[in-house]
Amino acid sequence: MSIAVTSVSKFYKTQKALNNVSFFAEKGQIIGFLGPNGAGKSTMMKILTGFIKPNSGTVLVDDIDVLQSPLKAQKQIGYLPEHNPLYADMYVREYLQFQAAIFKVDKSQIEICINKVGLTLEAGKKINQLSKGYQQRVGLAAAILHNPKVLILDEPTTGLDPNQLVEIRSLIKELGKDKTVLFSTHIMQEVEAVCDSVIIIKKGELIIDKPLAELQNNKQQIIKVIFNVTVNESLIQRLDYLVASKKMDRATWQLTFNSEQDMRAKIFDFAQKNDFKVLELSSENKTLESLFTELTKN
Numbered sequence: 001m002s003i004a005v006t007s008v009s010k011f012y013k014t015q016k017a018l019n020n021v022s023f024f025a026e027k028g029q030i031i032g033f034l035g036p037n038g039a040g041k042s043t044m045m046k047i048l049t050g051f052i053k054p055n056s057g058t059v060l061v062d063d064i065d066v067l068q069s070p071l072k073a074q075k076q077i078g079y080l081p082e083h084n085p086l087y088a089d090m091y092v093r094e095y096l097q098f099q100a101a102i103f104k105v106d107k108s109q110i111e112i113c114i115n116k117v118g119l120t121l122e123a124g125k126k127i128n129q130l131s132k133g134y135q136q137r138v139g140l141a142a143a144i145l146h147n148p149k150v151l152i153l154d155e156p157t158t159g160l161d162p163n164q165l166v167e168i169r170s171l172i173k174e175l176g177k178d179k180t181v182l183f184s185t186h187i188m189q190e191v192e193a194v195c196d197s198v199i200i201i202k203k204g205e206l207i208i209d210k211p212l213a214e215l216q217n218n219k220q221q222i223i224k225v226i227f228n229v230t231v232n233e234s235l236i237q238r239l240d241y242l243v244a245s246k247k248m249d250r251a252t253w254q255l256t257f258n259s260e261q262d263m264r265a266k267i268f269d270f271a272q273k274n275d276f277k278v279l280e281l282s283s284e285n286k287t288l289e290s291l292f293t294e295l296t297k298n
Helices: 041-048 070-074 092-103 108-116 132-144 162-175 188-194 212-216 264-273 288-296
Strands: 003-012 015-025 030-034 056-061 077-080 150-154 180-184 197-202 205-211 220-227 242-247 252-258 278-285
Touching: 003 041, 015 041, 015 056, 015 197, 015 205, 030 041, 030 188, 041 056, 041 150, 041 180, 077 132, 092 108, 092 132, 108 132, 132 150, 132 162, 162 180, 162 188, 180 188, 188 212, 188 288, 197 212, 197 288, 205 212, 205 288, 212 288, 220 264, 264 278
Parallel strands: 030 180, 030 197, 077 150, 150 180
Antiparallel strands: 003 015, 003 056, 197 205, 220 252, 220 278, 242 252
């Protein structure tokens, strides 16, 4: 097991940052680590990297107890924080040589990592001359210099343009072939493009830990409908397969159904049966983004 987090809790005085969180990850998994601001994601990442200690629980990285042997565990962890801490006045290769000396890594690894993250043509430049996308590549190169088994990436695509997003996404997928990657982001499309599984936390508690494919196979569909008259909720509740309803205004409803059938035809039949008309109808499958919003609101 590359990552094993068991019953981890963390409190800052009376504030609950994490409450009894447990999850596990195998080698070769890319995990989307999601949650609203203040959910506890950064706290969990700092605990995983040994930067802070939890109040209770255990954390293993590559079967090493992070709390008992933090330095030993850190040798198996590559970490790219949200605010990439680069020395902007250093040259790319110079910076990586500096990082290699800290980790006591053979200097031959520098060129291997430069190659792997696509920095070959930029390695002779100063870091402050690079675009945000290439600076992220420098951070990734530094994170994998010591060939860690686990990569922890905190918002690695923030501030990138669409082309840079595609490049970094491809790089993360490549790195995930032989490492475990814990990938924190607010961009749901990135999770759907890159990750194998999803963890969602809210107010310090784990609320989802499932394979992405399982979440994407959700049968639920959301339909927005505008009727020509006001329709009472008691009547709306008679619709088959309805799991949630939200009144948007006098005659507009957002309806969520759990069915493989296209429920738009059923809504037309429902309107006709009850002597009113459908003025507008739109449908969408339940996306990861809509699921995230539903689970984390309030």
